[in-house]
Amino acid sequence: MNDFYLAVSAFLLVNILVGLVRILRGPTPPDRMLMAQMFGTTGVGILLLLSEAMGLPVLRDVALLFALLGALATVSFVRRYWPVEFAEEESKE
Amino acid sequence: MMFEEWISSALVCAGAFFYLAGTLGMLRFPDIYTRLHAVTKADNLGLGLLAAGLMLRAESWPAMIKLALIWMLALVTSATACYLVANNALRAGLPPVLGRYRSGSRP
Amino acid sequence: MTQSERGRKMFIESGKKEKFPMERHGMLLLNRIFHRFLLLCLLWWVLTEGYPGSWWFGLPGVTVTTAATLGLSSRFTWHWRPLGMIRFVPFFFLQSLHGGIDVAWRALHRQTPMNPALFDFPLRLPHGPARVFLANTVSLLPGTCSADLSEECLKVHVLDGSIAIHTRLQAVEEHVAALFGLSIPPAERFEEASPHE
Numbered sequence: 001m002n003d004f005y006l007a008v009s010a011f012l013l014v015n016i017l018v019g020l021v022r023i024l025r026g027p028t029p030p031d032r033m034l035m036a037q038m039f040g041t042t043g044v045g046i047l048l049l050l051s052e053a054m055g056l057p058v059l060r061d062v063a064l065l066f067a068l069l070g071a072l073a074t075v076s077f078v079r080r081y082w083p084v085e086f087a088e089e090e091s092k093e
Numbered sequence: 094m095m096f097e098e099w100i101s102s103a104l105v106c107a108g109a110f111f112y113l114a115g116t117l118g119m120l121r122f123p124d125i126y127t128r129l130h131a132v133t134k135a136d137n138l139g140l141g142l143l144a145a146g147l148m149l150r151a152e153s154w155p156a157m158i159k160l161a162l163i164w165m166l167a168l169v170t171s172a173t174a175c176y177l178v179a180n181n182a183l184r185a186g187l188p189p190v191l192g193r194y195r196s197g198s199r200p
Numbered sequence: 201m202t203q204s205e206r207g208r209k210m211f212i213e214s215g216k217k218e219k220f221p222m223e224r225h226g227m228l229l230l231n232r233i234f235h236r237f238l239l240l241c242l243l244w245w246v247l248t249e250g251y252p253g254s255w256w257f258g259l260p261g262v263t264v265t266t267a268a269t270l271g272l273s274s275r276f277t278w279h280w281r282p283l284g285m286i287r288f289v290p291f292f293f294l295q296s297l298h299g300g301i302d303v304a305w306r307a308l309h310r311q312t313p314m315n316p317a318l319f320d321f322p323l324r325l326p327h328g329p330a331r332v333f334l335a336n337t338v339s340l341l342p343g344t345c346s347a348d349l350s351e352e353c354l355k356v357h358v359l360d361g362s363i364a365i366h367t368r369l370q371a372v373e374e375h376v377a378a379l380f381g382l383s384i385p386p387a388e389r390f391e392e393a394s395p396h397e
Contacts, residue, residue: 123314
């Protein structure tokens, strides 16, 4: 059973590796950021599987923290690194 | 006991399938808005099914509730992140692909 | 009607005309403190996975947190209705399953068929947490993703513009209204399948 969980978490890891293509190719910065958000969700899944497979309940707490920090990363990216000129937007309307 | 294990494995596999679908959607969908759909829906369903599968095998009640809590937290954060990214993309004037789309018809 | 519901109704009415009886206010506050305390205790129990020794630290922590949240959130006098929740949760599960399958089908299809469109959905919910909750829910439901929450409408990006989006969103809106115990005006009929460019 534990091998099964390990296999699934390896599959998710491969998933992340495939997703790297979008980071390399992504035409705009938000595309790359989206992939980072996806890593967060996949990372939570992997940690949950590992905690079951290895019998380490502590990893569930790490997963909880990952879920929280994923949101913070996106918020800070949108607010700090992708500012939108609101003034220009208003003059256009 | 065996029955529970089967259901649990089936749920975990289904979760992994939706993760795969999310990654594929991320790679194949044409613009940032449609990719957002892939990330928020497929991945959260994947995590939900995975957590449900592990909940069946959790060793105690609090551990089970914690798995559900992690999923709910992921739902809330990704819905919020999705709104922020979509809103900012719209304000920044990134044009969405509109109308009928097939991956063969456009580069 | 439960005690807290009656209390809130009086609270709303008291703002308009009636005098608010002091003892009812006290009962309402005690009720709220008690509920919040229980909720935080449950959270602590879950986070520590029921480890008994943790309560030496947990109980004072929960008490302080209860006090802090009361001081912070006096403006938000809402909470979810149990009946609305019982109806909302299965609805949400089924819809998000549908949403995941929908996206998976498009992603795995050889040609990734889609017909994206932007919609303006006129809101009937009042300002406040219910609207934000609706915007977040819409992002997780099949084929829709909220993009801009403005004064009167919610701009929604849809994966397939040819489906009956308005009818669907109105159903979601009614579920959210029931969840928050709000009454909203009856639905208007919309011309379907007419996304604005």
